[in-house]
Amino acid sequence: MTSPLFPRIDAAAMASLLPFLVFVVGGLLVLLVDALAGKRRLPWAWIAAPVPVVALLAAAVRLGAVSGLTPRPTAFGGQFVEDAFGLYVTVVIALATLSAVVLSDVFLRRMDRYRGDYFALLLFSAGGMCLFSSSTELLSLFLGLELLSIPVYILSGFFRRSLESVEAAMKYFLLGAFSSALFLLGGALVYAGTGSTDLAVALRGGFQPGASGLVLAGGLLLLTGFLFKTAAVPFHMWTPDVYEGAPTAVTAFMAAAVKAAAFGALARALVVAGPSGVPTAAAGFLWWVAVLTMTVGNLAALGQQNIKRMLAYSSIAHAGYMMVGLAVFAATGARELLAAVLFYLLGYALMNLGAFAVVILWGGEKEEHLEISDLAGMGWKSPTAAVALALFMISLAGIPPTGGFFGKYLLFRGAVTQGFVPLVVIAVLNSAVSVYYYFRVLVALYMRPATRPMEYAPSVAAGAVIALCALGVLVLGILPDGLVPGMPSSLIGLVREAVAAVR
Amino acid sequence: MNAILFWSCAVVAVTAALFVISRRSPLASAVALAVNMVALAALFAGLSAPFLFIIQLLVYAGAVVVFIVFVIMLLNLGEEETRGALVSRGKLLASALACCLGLALLLRAVAAGTPREAAGALPADFGGIESIGQEIFTRWLLPFEVTGLILLVGIVGAVVLAKRGE
Structure with a gap:
C-alpha cells in the first residue's frame, strides 16, 4: 500500500466532484425523461442545455473555493483531484458541451433525427472528460478515458443511413479501442514495475537508476493512449475521416472538448510524473511529435477542398503547436509553457466551435460535402456570419487581434525563453504556411463571384453560438490580461495560478 | 508446480x-x-x-x-x-515494425531486472469474495461506479445504433 486510498465519502468529497456529478446526473435525467416521453418529441436540446450551464457555474464556484488552498483537496483517496487546473479544463469542456448541445438542436432537427439519447450521450462524455482531466490514478484515468470515448464513438455513427457517418464511427471505434488497449497495457506494466497505480508514486520512482524497465515500456504505452486522443502524428490517421463523416455538431464537440480533455490529462500526467518521471528520451520524443504534428497537419491541409477535412487537418496542426508547449515543459519543467497551453486551449476551442457553427448554419443537408468553393459569394449573402467566419479563420491563422494570436505568442515566447529556438522557427514557418489555406476561405467568401449561392435557413441558436465564440475570440485577443475589471485575476493570471496548483 | x-x-x-x-x-x-x-x-x-x-x-x-x-x-x-487479401505489403511492413518495437520494449523490460517479488505473505483471505468486496466498495468505489456508467452508455449505444424502424 503506497498511499492512504481509503475514501471518506462526505460532503466535501462530493462537492469536489461537483461538475462531474452535474454532467452525469444531468445525462441520467435526460435518459429518464426520454424513457418516460415515449414517442413524443420534446425539445431535447433545451432540456439538456441547462446541464452544461450548471456545470459551468459549479466549476466557477469551486474555482473560487479551491484557489490558494494547500494541500490540494482530493476526493476518494486521491483518485480525483480538485484543483484550479482541472476546474479550468472543466470550464472549457462545459463551454464546448453547451455549444455542441445548442448546435445539435439546429442540426438534428434538420436531419430529422431529434432524439433524447443523443443529448444524454453528449453529457456522459463530458462527465468522462472531467474525470479524465482531473485524475492522477491509473484506474480512474482509464475509466475516464473510456467514459469520454465510448459516447463519442456512438455519436459519430448517429446517422446510420449515412455511409460516411457509419464509416467514421467504425474507424474511430476500432482505432480508439486499440489505443485504449495499449493505454491499459501500459498501466498494467507500470503497476507491475512499481506496485502502485498512483501516477505520482509510479512514475516518479519508476525512472530512478536501477528501476525496472517495465515502467519505461508502460510509460511509453500510456503516452500512446494520450497522443491518440490529442490526434498527434503518428496517431492522427483517423482524424480527417472521422471529422468529415461524423455529424458536424459532434465534430465540433470532438475538436473542442475531446482535445481539451486529452491535453489537460496529458499535461497533468507530465506534471505529476515530475522531472524524474519524464526521462530525457521521452522529452525528445515529444519534441519530434510536436514537429511532425505541426508539419504533417499543415501540409495536408493545403490541398483540402472539403471544409470539414480542412478543419480536421488544421486541428492536427494546432495539436502540434500545443505539443510544442508540452515538449518544452517535459524537457525543462517550465510551468509558464503549461499556462500558455491552457490559454491556447480556450482560444482554440472557441474558434473551432465558431467555425463549425458557421458550417452547420450554412451547410444544409449535404454539409459533409461542403467545399471551400461553395462559399463563393457568401460574404455578401450572409454578411454577419461571413464576418464571424473570417474572424475565426484569422484567429486560426494566428493573426492579431485575436485569441489565436495571443495563444501562439505566449507559447512561442515561452519556448524561446527556454532556448528552444529551432523548434519555434519550425512552428512559425508552419504558421506562415497555414495562412494560405485559411485565407483561401476568405478569398472564397469575398472575392469569388457567387455562381450558385447556397440557400440556408436562418437559425437563432446557431447565430448565438457564433456570436458568443466571435466575442470570446476577440476578447482573448484584445484583453488577454484584464478580462473583467472586477475579477481578482486576469485570464493569464488565472491559467498561471491553475498550473501552479498542480502537484 | x-x-x-x-x-x-x-x-x-x-x-x-x-x-x-x-x-x-x-x-x-x-x-x-x-x-x-x-x-x-x-x-x-x-x-x-x-x-x-x-x-x-x-x-x-x-x-x-x-x-x-x-x-x-x-x-x-x-x-x-x-x-480478399488479408496481408498487404503495407500491413506486413507495419506489423514488422510493431514487432520490432514490441521486442525492443520486451528486451528492455527483461534486461532491467525481474518484476518485484510480492511483499511478504498474502493475507489469509486474499482474492476471496469478501476481501474483493471490501476493496471495491471502499477504496475503489469511484472507479466501480464509473464502470457502471460506462456499461449504461454501452447499452444506450446499442439501442441507438441497432434499433429498427427509424
Whole structure:
C-alpha cells in the first residue's frame, strides 16, 4: 500500500466532484425523461442545455473555493483531484458541451433525427472528460478515458443511413479501442514495475537508476493512449475521416472538448510524473511529435477542398503547436509553457466551435460535402456570419487581434525563453504556411463571384453560438490580461495560478 | 508446480490468441477465444485469485463467448465475407515494425531486472469474495461506479445504433 486510498465519502468529497456529478446526473435525467416521453418529441436540446450551464457555474464556484488552498483537496483517496487546473479544463469542456448541445438542436432537427439519447450521450462524455482531466490514478484515468470515448464513438455513427457517418464511427471505434488497449497495457506494466497505480508514486520512482524497465515500456504505452486522443502524428490517421463523416455538431464537440480533455490529462500526467518521471528520451520524443504534428497537419491541409477535412487537418496542426508547449515543459519543467497551453486551449476551442457553427448554419443537408468553393459569394449573402467566419479563420491563422494570436505568442515566447529556438522557427514557418489555406476561405467568401449561392435557413441558436465564440475570440485577443475589471485575476493570471496548483 | 502451471497456461493463452487473429472463419476465432479465456482463468487460479478465476470462467469464457458465437450465427458470417487479401505489403511492413518495437520494449523490460517479488505473505483471505468486496466498495468505489456508467452508455449505444424502424 503506497498511499492512504481509503475514501471518506462526505460532503466535501462530493462537492469536489461537483461538475462531474452535474454532467452525469444531468445525462441520467435526460435518459429518464426520454424513457418516460415515449414517442413524443420534446425539445431535447433545451432540456439538456441547462446541464452544461450548471456545470459551468459549479466549476466557477469551486474555482473560487479551491484557489490558494494547500494541500490540494482530493476526493476518494486521491483518485480525483480538485484543483484550479482541472476546474479550468472543466470550464472549457462545459463551454464546448453547451455549444455542441445548442448546435445539435439546429442540426438534428434538420436531419430529422431529434432524439433524447443523443443529448444524454453528449453529457456522459463530458462527465468522462472531467474525470479524465482531473485524475492522477491509473484506474480512474482509464475509466475516464473510456467514459469520454465510448459516447463519442456512438455519436459519430448517429446517422446510420449515412455511409460516411457509419464509416467514421467504425474507424474511430476500432482505432480508439486499440489505443485504449495499449493505454491499459501500459498501466498494467507500470503497476507491475512499481506496485502502485498512483501516477505520482509510479512514475516518479519508476525512472530512478536501477528501476525496472517495465515502467519505461508502460510509460511509453500510456503516452500512446494520450497522443491518440490529442490526434498527434503518428496517431492522427483517423482524424480527417472521422471529422468529415461524423455529424458536424459532434465534430465540433470532438475538436473542442475531446482535445481539451486529452491535453489537460496529458499535461497533468507530465506534471505529476515530475522531472524524474519524464526521462530525457521521452522529452525528445515529444519534441519530434510536436514537429511532425505541426508539419504533417499543415501540409495536408493545403490541398483540402472539403471544409470539414480542412478543419480536421488544421486541428492536427494546432495539436502540434500545443505539443510544442508540452515538449518544452517535459524537457525543462517550465510551468509558464503549461499556462500558455491552457490559454491556447480556450482560444482554440472557441474558434473551432465558431467555425463549425458557421458550417452547420450554412451547410444544409449535404454539409459533409461542403467545399471551400461553395462559399463563393457568401460574404455578401450572409454578411454577419461571413464576418464571424473570417474572424475565426484569422484567429486560426494566428493573426492579431485575436485569441489565436495571443495563444501562439505566449507559447512561442515561452519556448524561446527556454532556448528552444529551432523548434519555434519550425512552428512559425508552419504558421506562415497555414495562412494560405485559411485565407483561401476568405478569398472564397469575398472575392469569388457567387455562381450558385447556397440557400440556408436562418437559425437563432446557431447565430448565438457564433456570436458568443466571435466575442470570446476577440476578447482573448484584445484583453488577454484584464478580462473583467472586477475579477481578482486576469485570464493569464488565472491559467498561471491553475498550473501552479498542480502537484 | 506454480511455474509449470504458469508456463503451460501462458503458452496456451498466447497460441490461442494468435489463432483468434489469424483464422479466416469467425467461428474458429471465437472457439480460440474461448480457449484463451480458459487459459487466462487458470492463470488467475495460479495467482491465488479464486474469485477472479470463477468470474473469468463464468462471464468471459461462458457468457461473452456464447454471445459472440450467437452474433456470428445470427449474421450468418461465413468465410466468404472475409475473403480478399488479408496481408498487404503495407500491413506486413507495419506489423514488422510493431514487432520490432514490441521486442525492443520486451528486451528492455527483461534486461532491467525481474518484476518485484510480492511483499511478504498474502493475507489469509486474499482474492476471496469478501476481501474483493471490501476493496471495491471502499477504496475503489469511484472507479466501480464509473464502470457502471460506462456499461449504461454501452447499452444506450446499442439501442441507438441497432434499433429498427427509424
